[in-house]
Amino acid sequence: MTSVLSTSGLFAAPGPGLPEHRATFGPLPVADPVQLTAAAELTGRGGAGFPTAVKLRSVAAAAAAGRRAPVLIGNGAEGEPASAKDAVLLSRAPHLVLDGLAVLARALGAADVVLAAPARLLPGLAARLAERSDGAAVRLHPTGDGFLAGEESALVAAVEGADPLPRSKLVPIRERGVGGRPTLVQNVETLARLALLARGDREAAGRTLVTRRSQVNHAGRTDVVDMPLGTPLGEVLRVDGAVRAVLVGGYHGTWLPAAVAGELPLDRAGLEPVGATLGAGVLAALPTDRCGLRETARVVGYLAASSAGQCGPCLNGLPRIAAALQVLARREAPPPQLLTDLWRWCGLLPDRGACRHPDGTVRLVASALGVFGPELRLHASGRCSATTARPFLPVAGAGR
Amino acid sequence: MTSIAFWYLIRATGLVSLVLMTATIVLGVVVQRQRRLPGLPRFGAVALHRSVSLVSALLLAVHVVTAVVDSYVGIPAVAAVVPFTSGWRPAGIGLGALAVELMVVIVASSLLRGRIPHRLWRAVHWTSYLLWPLAFVHGLMTGTDLGSGWPLVLALGCAAVVGGTTAVAWIGRTSPPAERAPAALASSSAALHHGTHVAVFRNR
Numbered sequence: 001m002t003s004v005l006s007t008s009g010l011f012a013a014p015g016p017g018l019p020e021h022r023a024t025f026g027p028l029p030v031a032d033p034v035q036l037t038a039a040a041e042l043t044g045r046g047g048a049g050f051p052t053a054v055k056l057r058s059v060a061a062a063a064a065a066g067r068r069a070p071v072l073i074g075n076g077a078e079g080e081p082a083s084a085k086d087a088v089l090l091s092r093a094p095h096l097v098l099d100g101l102a103v104l105a106r107a108l109g110a111a112d113v114v115l116a117a118p119a120r121l122l123p124g125l126a127a128r129l130a131e132r133s134d135g136a137a138v139r140l141h142p143t144g145d146g147f148l149a150g151e152e153s154a155l156v157a158a159v160e161g162a163d164p165l166p167r168s169k170l171v172p173i174r175e176r177g178v179g180g181r182p183t184l185v186q187n188v189e190t191l192a193r194l195a196l197l198a199r200g201d202r203e204a205a206g207r208t209l210v211t212r213r214s215q216v217n218h219a220g221r222t223d224v225v226d227m228p229l230g231t232p233l234g235e236v237l238r239v240d241g242a243v244r245a246v247l248v249g250g251y252h253g254t255w256l257p258a259a260v261a262g263e264l265p266l267d268r269a270g271l272e273p274v275g276a277t278l279g280a281g282v283l284a285a286l287p288t289d290r291c292g293l294r295e296t297a298r299v300v301g302y303l304a305a306s307s308a309g310q311c312g313p314c315l316n317g318l319p320r321i322a323a324a325l326q327v328l329a330r331r332e333a334p335p336p337q338l339l340t341d342l343w344r345w346c347g348l349l350p351d352r353g354a355c356r357h358p359d360g361t362v363r364l365v366a367s368a369l370g371v372f373g374p375e376l377r378l379h380a381s382g383r384c385s386a387t388t389a390r391p392f393l394p395v396a397g398a399g400r
Numbered sequence: 401m402t403s404i405a406f407w408y409l410i411r412a413t414g415l416v417s418l419v420l421m422t423a424t425i426v427l428g429v430v431v432q433r434q435r436r437l438p439g440l441p442r443f444g445a446v447a448l449h450r451s452v453s454l455v456s457a458l459l460l461a462v463h464v465v466t467a468v469v470d471s472y473v474g475i476p477a478v479a480a481v482v483p484f485t486s487g488w489r490p491a492g493i494g495l496g497a498l499a500v501e502l503m504v505v506i507v508a509s510s511l512l513r514g515r516i517p518h519r520l521w522r523a524v525h526w527t528s529y530l531l532w533p534l535a536f537v538h539g540l541m542t543g544t545d546l547g548s549g550w551p552l553v554l555a556l557g558c559a560a561v562v563g564g565t566t567a568v569a570w571i572g573r574t575s576p577p578a579e580r581a582p583a584a585l586a587s588s589s590a591a592l593h594h595g596t597h598v599a600v601f602r603n604r
Binding site: 308 | 579588
């Protein structure tokens with residue numbers, strides 16, 4: 001069960017219902033989201049961190065130029081298995097998300113408003129929509145649990161009724177998306193923060209939700225925290241002698257050694273020098289009794305099987321990389337050329353697919369090979385520093 | 401030109417056009433299965449498929465014009481495009497008219513490929529499997545000496561080739577994207593574990 005630790009900011013309301021929401025946050029004022037997001041420099045919380053004001057302006061411009069009303073999609077798909085923040089937000093503070101959708105729908109003159117979320121959350125969301133006077137305007141769409149389900153163009157395809165596969169970005173979604181209309185896709189956390197900004201909460205854009213995964217007393221623990229950007233990692237996630245390495249950013253993120261991770265400020269300026277980004281806000285502390293190579297091999301195997309199967313990098317590159325990592329995760333000397341081949345394959349993938357799946361996976365693999373270099377040498381001599389084979393990082397949407 | 405020369409020309413262009421249509425279908429399946437012709441790179445098969453189909457279309461145009469101009473049998477010009485309006489063998493000529501129109505649509509869609517939506521191009525291209533039987537039955541019904549001898553052997557041979565090629569294309573259809581990633585992973589893992597060379601993924 002995922003718990004929420006902070007009771008300020010997004011989770012200030014004692015319950016998910018409309019009366020508690022109104023009592024805690026007050027009514028939703030009429031607001032101009034472009035001006036709000038520009039002044040607060042709000043960035044997207046879906047993983048890419050794109051400036052929201054720029055996105056809003058470009059969709060509004062495309063709609064005006066083509067004289068077609070845009071479509072608005074709230075993205076709660078959360079295909080990343082290690083992340084739980086969107087599911088928790090939709091369960092605990094759905095009215096903030098719906099407020100954000102209302103503000104954008106009014107400002108953009110949206111023809112269609114969709115909230116996409118995993119099927120298990122939809123009954124609760126339908127009940128919340130029924131409480132609102134503007135609830136009938138929002139259409140709920142169930143998403144699958146595939147890793148790519150939340151990718152922008154895959155989500156647009158799913159909303160249109162096709163297979164949830166990413167599409168070419170030659171004509172961007174903001175110009176031609178659902179039904180040929182300009183489409184704005186925003187992560188549900190971004191929408192919730194916009195709702196707080198509309199009420200005059202100027203700190204909302206400077207905070208972010210983070211999913212923490214750690215091991216406490218030999219049991220895995222997952223929780224979601226609302227923290228200010230720039231907080232040192234060690235203050236958010238306990239990094240002590242029992243932690244071997246920290247995964248920052250999710251399965252397209254970066255492994256960092258425990259010694260380095262503790263002091264890093266969790267924002268773009270603090271993480272960029274070490275080649276990391278906060279991404280979807282996942283922080284996982286790998287315990288010392290686990291093997292980093294085996295965990296990475298499992299995750300990359302999942303990523304290779306989750307690809308859309310449309311482009312060469314994912315069909316030819318990821319399976320080889322996943323198979324090579326499986327070999328390296330074993331306690332035996334690998335074939336002599338394997339590591340060289342692995343680096344070569346990693347170099348061939350970036351910037352060559354319809355989406356960033358190969359790029360993100362290669363970043364994870366490269367950081368793993370760097371951080372777990374000593375582990376590689378240990379395995380080559382037939383040993384492993386792990387004392388248990390229990391998996392730490394989740395895959396395939398099971399057991400979040 | 402004498403009447404007999406017209407007849408030879410009509411018969412020759414018709415038969416050769418049918419043979420080239422057969423070759424076009426075979427080359428099209430080679431392209432679909434991402435195979436190569438011996439000695440040529442893969443884009444050679446694509447280019448040949450285009451060229452052969454255009455030559456067969458050209459021969460078809462000559463075939464139609466000659467049949468209309470020939471005064472031995474009364475085929476008005478309008479019968480080349482409006483089916484079943486010919487004075488002579490209206491049914492057979494009618495099928496030919498349908499085949500001509502379908503050929504024009506298929507060739508036009510392929511020349512405009514890239515400017516029309518991809519799904520539209522694919523849908524039109526699939527109808528080329530309808531074009532061949534139209535041309536074949538037209539030949540059987542209007543070909544004055546297709547009933548026996550070497551023209552019949554040629555036509556039946558083309559039919560056998562098209563039938564076999566279609567079966568190969570049907571059985572080897574591309575797998576849907578959702579199945580490809582796990583299949584690629586399985587074959588790569590197996591190859592790497594056994595130390596064999598990991599082949600390029602074949603989308604079959």
